[in-house]
Amino acid sequence: MTTGSPEYPDDLRYWLALHRAPLIGSRRFCAILAHFLSPRALFETKAADLAALGLKEKTIAYLRCPDWQAVEADLRWLSASGHDCLTLHAPRYPALLREIPDPPPLIFVKGDVSALSSRQVAIVGSRNPTPSGLRFAREIASGLVSRGFAITSGLALGIDAAGHSGALEAGGITIGVAATGLDRVYPRRHETLARDIVTRNGALVSEFPPGTAPRADHFPRRNRIISGLSLGTLVVEAAPRSGSLITARLAAEQNREVFAVPGSIYNPLSRGCNELIKGGAKLIQTVEDITEEFEAQLSVQCYEPSSFETGSGDDRASMQLLKYIAYDPTSVDTLVAATGNTPEAIASMLLILELQGHVASTPGGGYVRTR
Structure with missing residues (x-):
């Protein structure tokens, strides 16, 4: 440094x-x-x-x-070596995280900082899951990795660890968000998992400075970072009033996708997920149920900047981008992070959408949907 x-x-x-x-x-x-x-x-x-x-x-x-x-x-x-601190003004500060209502002013990072710029899906859930819940979390993480996504979670026991492990086993990137300083690992039994995340192109992230011990009020603060880094959050198993439901609520407030795995009405760990689905979260049974929500993002990647310059596919690509523009101001940084396109390509598509009356620019440099 x-x-x-x-x-x-x-x-x-x-x-x-x-x-x-x-x-x-x-x-x-x-x-x-x-x-x-x-x-x-x-x-x-x-x-x-x-x-x-x-x-x-x-x-x-x-x-x-x-x-x-x-x-x-x-x-x-x-x-x-491998230790970083990104301030809110830093160029490498994650664009999606910067968009949340209360972004951490600075984040400490251990590992590969570039991992924070990957397309992330958060996987969270119970610390005491069922065997089937653990298996599903690992399999869905592996499936998402194979489709180009990174897995973000909170290093906790149970579903969190299964999501991290599934990503690592598939050779993918995973990001662990800690509720402590990064000079320690909580829970301690996850020291090997944390080391594997760092050494295999992933990263550990915390807004808490080194030396910070775990405290109950740190975990909700950590949860907003998990959802804030991610395009969407998947809850695999969760009891009512669990921390995982807090993460899902925060994801919704941040205008991110919320997914939930359904379960038996007799299983206490399914009640939280079933309630999320009743409230509008998307029911998830396969990895395709998640990736189809990001089809527009993946399709837009197929267009090189030259295709916009030559005029081919402009309207189709622009309409695919429209899915990621909210009725509240959406920044160009958010659209770049969500689609993987260059700012120049995004600007071209936004111009088309604005001329067609689908979006309008806002004083702060963002864009809103008009219809």
Whole structure:
């Protein structure tokens, strides 16, 4: 790691220091970035001005005397090979994750950062699944890998581990999102799994700095990253009020696909999935049930940029892109991540859709469906 590179700006230590500030969550951090552009400016602002921004006394006291010792520990961890930190402003920060309402201001990464740019489907579920649930999670992960998707999950026991393992066994990429610092693995019995993910072209991700132990309130925060990195989330088995249902709810709020595997009404682990299906999640029995939702994405990949320049297939490709444009503003970055096309190709298709009256541009640079 070199703090003078574009990925690690000179003021990275101020990002890390603000990240550790008390009473500064991801939403407040992002609001600060909108006001100051760089965290460094916040540390150079007078206390009275900080109070005028609504910051609490405890936060202001920390900003006057940050925990630089902890920041130096973060920087030492980042100096190791294969360790990275992506700030919200970094070019390699995952485009889909940046689009969620409360993106983590920075993420620590161990492994191959490029894995975060792959097309991901999240697989989540019970920590105490049935044998058939475990088998299905492994098989669906393997099937998705064979069709070019990466598998994202939370490193937990049960369905999470089966999804990661199924991807690895099929020779694919998998991303593990941790609820701890990346200097430790939770649960500890998954140390081998975590090592395999890192050494086989995958990555571990966390918004928590090194040294952070597992806490109950960390897991819902982790879940929004699992769904935020992914085009869709599949719940294999889940009891009512489980963490997996939180991930599914977050995926829906993030305008991502939600899939669920049905089960017997007598199986407690099927109740959560059956409720999701009643609420609109897509019922999944085969890998094709998932991949057909992304047919437009896969079809658009068949068009090279030259086909847009020569005028062949323009209308068909543009209409396929339309599926990924919501009635709320959708950014070009999101469309690039969802389709694999270049920004130039996306721009060409958007122009056609706008001229045909299917979409309209918004002041923030996004696009919305008009019909």
